[in-house]
Amino acid sequence: MNPPEWNIACMKAAPHPDQALRLETLRKYDILDTPRETDFDEIVELASALCNVPISVVNLIDEDRQWFKAEVGIGARETPLATSICSHVILSADFVEINDTHKDPRTADNELCMPADGLRFYAGALLTAPNGLPIGTLCVLDTKPNALNDFQKKALRTMARQVMRELDLRLALKTQNILRDEMDHRVKNSLQSVASLVRVYQGRVRRGADMTDAFDAIGRRIEATAALHEMLHDSPLDDAVMMDEFLSRIASLLQDSAPEHVSITCEAVPVAISTLVASSLAVIVSEFAANSIKHAFVDGEAGQVLITGAVQEDGALKVVCEDNGGAPVQSVPDETSVAGLGKRIMKASASQIGATLENGPGPNGYRMELIRPA
Incomplete structure (x- = not known):
């Protein structure tokens, strides 16, 4: 016809x-x-x-x-x-x-x-x-x-x-190939991030210093990266995870390595965040908890680290970490020390996602507040 x-x-x-x-x-x-x-x-x-x-x-x-x-x-x-x-x-x-x-x-x-x-x-x-x-x-x-x-x-x-x-x-099949390429790229970037962290600690910490805290920080980064990749694999979202699930997972990992007298809890809203934001938050939250464990709860004193995540009325992302260690002010560590480098890495991580980061005394201890505009 x-x-x-x-x-x-x-x-x-x-x-x-x-x-x-x-x-x-x-x-x-x-x-x-x-x-x-x-x-x-x-x-x-x-x-x-x-x-x-x-x-x-x-x-x-x-x-x-x-x-x-x-x-x-x-x-x-x-x-x-x-x-x-x-x-x-x-x-x-x-x-x-x-x-x-x-x-x-x-x-x-x-x-x-x-x-x-x-x-x-x-x-x-x-x-x-x-x-x-x-x-x-x-x-x-x-x-x-x-x-x-x-x-x-x-x-x-x-x-x-x-x-x-x-x-x-x-x-x-097409989607599987694309996801495989994306995962390969993500893993490569994550490994480069961990390698960069190692080089920072190696280059800035003075010879002969105790590197235990540095190794702990690197271990936390690896665990957070592994958690992120695991959640990405199961997430129905494209290149994103839910903040409440991810921060709760990070809090759980931190709790596993925390002393028995320190409790680490999380309260966050279910909002999607990109992998870049999630990775940066993991670094910041982990460093804050590590510093609280080391400086706020000395001599076996019981305490709590609370991580909260919310979205403000203007759409900005707000993440707060606070402890009840009772120390109103923490001394500023030497920048060549591991603790000093940890704070610098926290600031750099916040800057990477366009967020502001403020630290200072809280109602019962020490407090950190991160704001990322919408």
Whole structure:
């Protein structure tokens, strides 16, 4: 069948109610304008044979056209939506059969259906993405009125699901490769961060100094990095984690290494934060807790370190760490000491995410407040 001219006006379908998301879903498959492939060609050939009709199409409904990933009996790869029967079908049930296009208001004035040798029969099963939105159809057509039997209808539905399984499998493989590359990049950056921390301590701490605290700081950074990567692996978010879950995990790790007389707790709101913000917060929170354990709770004195995370009315992120060690002021350590370097690293971490960091006496001990503007 030679396709007629496509520019004659006919009844055009309305856009899908969720058109923007539907188009976004379609384009995620990255299938439009790709070459013909045997996997899909075989499906339309089988559909045509099983339904005993001359035309079968894997049809994807784009913004202003219908594009054929595979077809038999058409001889074209795309047509405008003005002549698309499938653009009507994606607004309907998961399976539509039009026995005589001349008697259906959706198709009676369609340029492709009006001629004596035009399209008189249509049956199509939706290609539905996992989010429930239709991206196209697997359809069969005839040049005379027709009707499918129950077996043919079931077969067409089954083959439509097979098309979607193929598309979903390809998308999953593509996503897996992208995630693998992203994880490789993240791991590389994290290792570089740990290596940089080692070089800072190595270069600034005077010879002969006790490096126990430095090794502890490096260990905390490694544990925090491992926790971040583990949560990223399980997170449904793109390059982000939930602050309440992440800070609670960091607090738990710190508690595992804290003396029995020191309690480390966390109260944070469930808000998504990027991996960069999460990594910086882990460094800052860990250093504060380590300093509190060392300086605020001496001689086995029981105490608590509380970590809170919230979002202010202006959208700014606010993280507060405070202890109840009773020390109103901590002395400023020598910058060449491990403690002094720890404070410098905290400030640098805050600056890296565009946050301000203030330290000082709190109601019952020492307090640190971080503000990151929205």
